Every structure is written in structure tokens, then in C-alpha cells.
Amino acid sequence: MGEIAFAGWCFVPFQNCSVLNKKMMMKMKMKKKRKKQEWQCHHALTWKRSQPSIKNQSDTYSSTTSTDIPLYESPGASFDQYLEDKPRVFNAIFPDKQRCHQLTQEEWRIQMLPIEFLFLTARPVVDMRLRCKRGGRDYPPQVPLDITKVLELDVTRWQLRGLDNFLEPSHFSLGIKGALYSYRQGTRSRLKGQLEMSISFVPPTMLALVPEDVRRRLAESVLTRLVENMKHKVNNSLLADYSKFKRERPKHSV
Template identity: 70%
Template sequence: MGEVTAGLFVPQRQHGSILRTGFHFSRGKWKGQQLKNIWVWQCQAVTQSKSLIAIKNQMLNPSTYSSRIATDIPLYESPGASFDQYLEDKPRVFKAIFPDKRRSQQLNEEEWRIQMLPIQFLFLTVWPVVDMRLRCKSEGKDYPPNVPRNITKVLELVITRWELQGLDNVLEPSQFTLGVKGALYPDRLGMRSRLKGQLEINISFALPPMLALVPEDVRQSVAELVLKRLVENMKDKVNGSLLADYSEFKRKKSNNLV
């Protein structure tokens, strides 16, 4: 009986092959399953590791988005109230573009601080606070790119400082950059004048973990839509309120001459 029992635990040769029976077969199957589990865990670990590396690389390499828009509309000037004269009154021009006094304050002769409306980007909502400088340039000196040197007067808009409120626990200030450049000028051809301008917004930031997993094409589409709305809003104010204020400027100048 003991020999029979022992025979269950040792290999037996039959027809030139080794057969495992009893405990040895079960143990071998268990070991195979264990090795399979280890292999699965290793694959999962490698996959997770690659995902973490990809996210880390995305966070280290900032994503950059930009939007640019131009305006070109008829400009009706009068001899005693040229658009050049109007641009020289920078506080008036600023007020025409940013009429909400509650969200702006003048810092010096050329700079204003603006609390912009909230910007929503996927899961994030931010409240930008920017310092904008308005500076007049003439005689072709230091004109912005794409502005002809024969233009008599150019108003340049540049953001000199920014702060993003609402991202304290998401992004460090060093992980975000914001650039806004614009120009506004009268382009005269014979007796006709046109108001021309350009505005460009660039943002660059290291992706926080909550955005790193969002596909790049989705992020690109949303970012471009957000920036496009911002520049179109600026363009609407130039085409609307700025020209309306210039008309008021001409009317007052005309009344003073009478």
C-alpha cells in the first residue's frame, strides 16, 4: 500500500513519455497559473509605467496654442480730427476698447490693469489679470511686424505682465506663459482711408495631470476655439465701440472749430 501511495508522487514512464499524476500535475498547473499572473502583472506595470512616462513628458514639454486675427474696414476721417490725433489720446482709446471701469485701472501713462472675463478650458476655469501697455509709434520707428513703414501712426498693444487666478493648485506661475500683441493704424490710399489692425494671442503651459490624458487633437480644438473667441471679441470692440467713439471724437472737434 505504501508503495502504491508513493507511486502517485513520482514520475512514471509510459510509452517513452513522462506522465505526471496526482499532486505533481495539480502543482504544475498551479505554478503555470502563477507564472501567468506574474506575466500579466508585469505587462500591466510596464503599461502603467509607459503611461506615467508619457504624462510626465507632456508635463515637462509645454503645449503651445495661438490665434491671430486681422481687421480691415473703411475709416472716414475729417480734416480737423484725423485718426492719428485720436490714437494719441490713449486713455480714451483704452476706454473705448475696455469700457467696463469695474474691471480695469490705470497704472501709469501707458499701462492699464485688466481683470478679464473667466476663460474655460476643458476642466479648468481661470480668471486672467493682465497689464496692458498702449504705445503710439510713428515715422516707421520700431513698428510691429507686417505694418508698412509708410504708415503715419501706429497704436501698439502689448501685455507686459499677467496673473492667472484660480490655478493655484494646478499650475505654477513658471509653467504658464501668455503673450498678446496687437497693432491698430490708419492706412491711407489717396482720398480713402481704412482702419487696419492685427491681434495675436499665444499661450504655453505645462499640462497638469488632469489634462495630460486628454488627446492632443481635443486639446488643440478646444484651445483654438477659446483663443478665437478672445480675439474675435477684441475685434468686435474695435469695429464697433472704437469707431463709434472716434465718430464722437470727430463731432466734438468739429463743434469746437465752429
């Protein structure tokens, strides 16, 4: 039966064979073309995935500073007592009342000074929380557990203002953490503290064109200036206000 079928196929008129061959050739060409297109498509997708995705890459920078200076405490006006008055401590650290207002007993909203980075100028607004901790409970890692009282600073919320929509990063986070306490050795005391500021953001397209090492160098320089400025206020405004606090205590105790 197979031989008869084969013979019958061999004796198909030449014209019909020609048409059949053309159809087969067209089908083979179409199949070959589809394979080539599939390969090109696969190659293009592979190349796209292998390129660095700027959108998903986040820049993270941080700067840390510390305070360690003599602190002259009075028996009736210890630094621990001073830290209990959180509004007073906050006003000493952030004396510009036009840029700050109190939200709760522990939180304040601060319009920070503009941050200039390359051709961008941003104005962060942060909610800062001040809390007193004692007895070694939930102390920051760098604070010894035998410290009697610690004032902890922490940013709870933030907002970035001053950027056009096309310059605003798709992701931005700002972190500020700090601690202040009196470190006592015998009759001597020292004011100690740490402050860390960090930012993380996905750079907009224009900023992504700047080499990463240049962005890092500039960003860390900006953060260092900010934390050093806050440290300067602690070392001057806070100590000056604490001295005033000590002078006021005898008046209240009479």
C-alpha cells in the first residue's frame, strides 16, 4: 500500500508538483523567518535585562559625628534634670522658632535648611521626636547601660520640598538618629553624644548621568556639614542653656 501511494505521488502531473514545491518552499521560508525573529527578540530582551537598571539602583550616604566635652553639673541641677524638659532642650538645639513648631509633647516639625547637591536644591521637612530613656532600657547600642538617663533624637516622618516633578527622586528616605547623656566618673562629668544622618534615594535621570563616585563625594560632604552644624549647636547653644538652667534652679527652690 505504501508503494502504491509513493508511486501515485511520483506520477502527479508536473504542474501540480511545481505548485506543491512552491507551497513547501514558502512554508519553510516563513518558518525560518519566524525563528530568526524569535532569536532577535530573545536577544534584545536578554540585552535589556543585562543592562544596569538606573531606576532600581538607590544611592545611600551617611555621616556620623560625636560629642565629648567637659560638663559641669550642679548637685541641685543635674543634666538628667535638665533633659526632662524636652521643649527647652529642643529649643536650645533648634533655636529658630520660625522653622519649627511643636506637634505633641515629644515631636516637633522642622523646616531644615536647604540641601544643595550639584544643580539640585531640596528643602526637607522632618518630624523630630525627643524621648528620655533611663535604667538601661532600649538604649542606643553605643550608650553604656550604666548611664542614668539618655535623650534620644529620632526622625519619624519627612517630606522633600522644592524640587520640580521631573527632578524629584522616585524614592527618598532621610534618617537622623542621635543621643545625648552625661558620662560621670567620680565627681567629673562629660557631655557625650552621637549623631548620624543618612539619606537614600533613586537619582533622577539627569543626576544619574553624574559618575557615582562624584555623587558620593559631594553627598557625603553635604551630610558632614549638616551634622557638624548640629554638633556645633549642641556644644554651644545647649551648654549655654544648661548653664542658664543651673542659675535658675536656686530661684525656684527658694
